Amino acid sequence: MFFRNDSRALRVLMSALLTSVCIAGAAQARAAAPAQAPGGWVTAWATALQSIPDLSNPPPLYRTPDVAGRTVRQIVYPTVPGRGARIRISNVYGRGPLMLTDVMLARSAGGAATQPGTAVRVTFGGRPSITLKPGAEIDSDLIQTTLTAGEPYAISLVAGAHQTLSAWHRVANQVNYVSTEGDHAADATSSAYPRKFTESAWVSALDVRAPNAVAIAAIGDSITDGLRSSLNRNRRWPDGLAHRLGEAGSAPIAVLNLGISGNRLLSDSACYGEALDRRFDRDALGHAGVGAVILLIGINDINFPSMPPRAGLDCDFPHTAVTARDLIDGYRRLIERAHRSGMRIYGATLTPASLPPAREAIRTAVNDWIRTSHAFDGVVDFDAALRDRAHPGELQRRFDSGDHIHPNDDGYAAMATAVPLDAIVSAARR
Template sequence: MKTGFAPVIAPLVAALAAWGALPAHAESPSGTWVTSWATTLQQIPQRDSLPALYRAPNVAGRTVRQIVYPTLGGTVARVHVSNLYGRTPLVIEAMAMASSAGGAAANEGDTAKVTFGGRASVSVPPGGALDSDPVRIDVKAGKPYAISTYMGAEQTMAAWHRVANQVNYVSRPGNHTSDPSIGAFVERFTQYAWVTGLAVEAPGASAVAAIGDSITDGMRSSLNQNRRWPDALARRLAQSQRADTAVIDLGISGNRLLSDSPCYGEALEKRFARDALGHAGVRTVVMLIGINDINFQAMPARSGLDCDFPHTHVDANDLIAGYRRVIAEAHARGVRIVGATLTPASLPADREAIRAAVNRWIRTGGAFDGVVDFDAALRDPADPVRLRAMYDSGDHIHPSDLGYATMANAVPLADLRAK
């Protein structure tokens, strides 16, 4: 039987041979990998003059310390790094991982060096991605970990996850990967970059991938508090004797199902295989997407940076066809996919009609393996086109922390069972 793996294995073996024999700590465990934390990348707009919101920090020759919260524990981990959208190699001179001591501080006692093919440094080509060697470290679900990366002398940031809702840190020049104190980390930023996954060895466990737009991304939830609905779902699973299930958040604020954006990432149907199905251990996907497709078609064109471009006309049939394509892709990989109804957004009547038609199909079309009715959970009973006041963050589109918690409670846990 032909597997198609030979073209991939040959260069990988050659590369490992060039790097030399792997040290004992980097021997691959015999168990199963499951992604315990993840994020997604989007290209930073490429223009000579950008609003401050889209200007990346200077990372050349500095250490970037990023705080992540795994949703599944283990004693062996590996870090996934990506140079998606990079135009030059991603040069990492050194990396370390430790439990966080709050803010930019790390616990010196459990700091573990992260290597690639047995070496501290690695160069990832443009568009490439790489898993680290396995690292022996005690990973506890729900606790913060600091991943510190000393960048190459000429490294720039071409891609990020813009709405991290998490403060991360950049040091003064130098290798501060093993520095436990906060003194060297002089700059803050609220994006993620390069580090797009943390997996743990967890035989018998699986992951739920939550994918969508800003409402999955947790826009307007409390900074550094992990109040997005996927965070709340992870806590709910852990409390309901489902501690063997990770939840990873693959939302991108502003993302659309059908159209790319210069600011808000590739269309979900284009990134789905990479961003959701590409993670280890994913057996179920929960997808909430479409409100920006409905809204951006009516936004006025802007001179300069127009993040809503292209203003693609869509109707319910267009969105339904896109959902069907994504569903087919998930099923081809043996992954369950749960459809989520679009939440109230105080839309004008013509756009509200599209949302209503899409939600009817999600509820009754039978194409998804399950349905979570976020619309019913959040809408105002007296005015169903609007969010209930207690669930409204204030912009009439994005939920409050309580609204996000209510969404997590609305997810039927039975629909998350692994195949």
């Protein structure tokens, strides 16, 4: 969630890849992945990408770092361990080719530094460089390395001489880095990485070989994205769920955070990404080993119609009014698609947002349907976990980050605790 589009967000089909190596079969476009993925692969970390508004003079929040001929180093935390890894590079929302000349994976040593001797070169069809057409994505070759759950890893990507950013994940809640000019992918020190940014780009998944593992996809808006949680501390509710699963001691289960701040179920936005109804198959169902989905979406659909139009970049456009029935029909479509792919889907109730009466009535009607319709395979009652009992349309004060919409770290922890662990584990493993 995040209140603020341009109808330019693209619905992109998986197109053919053009790699600099032109080797057939290097790309492994993954549509609906079975819970036990071929080869023992499971996605251990993932993010949902979104297009960047295409403006000559964007507002500060949408200005991108200069990446041409530079190395972008991003920090990721796999949620299950594995022997062997692969990285998915995406140009799904690209407006031009994506050229990377070198990619490396290493253990992070904090900040932009990596642990000496841990860097491994990533290849694609045996070659270190790739060029992807707009709309394409590719999985790397097998990376011979061992990954530990919960530990930070640095993915370093060297951009082509004229490369720009046209897509990112804007609210990464993680500090990432851009180098001075040149290939600094193998640098263990941080000295070549003066530029910090809190977005992520190009990498949409990190898979590991873990034959006994499965994954849970958490998909939604800023409440899943973790907006206003502590920077660099992994305090979003999916992080808390991953921690609970790790402590439970069962066979490993990954938790993938596929939230996008400002995202809506039914409408695209120039700022907040493709409608979840359109990105669901790729972002939730398309990762290796996913057996269950937790869906939390709809509050922005309820709110954005009432936001005042803005001159220039209007992130809330189109200001499309919705009813509870519109949202319920959207949920039914997602449920059908998840079931068609052999996956279970849990519906999460919409959290309190201090809404005026007409909008609160829609939220309440949607939550009543989620709880009582039995259309989902189960319910995660985030509303009950966070609401003030005396004022059920409001967050408990101890869980309020200050904007009366987004939880603080304690609120996100309470959400993680509200997920019915045994039921969701059974659903993911079925």
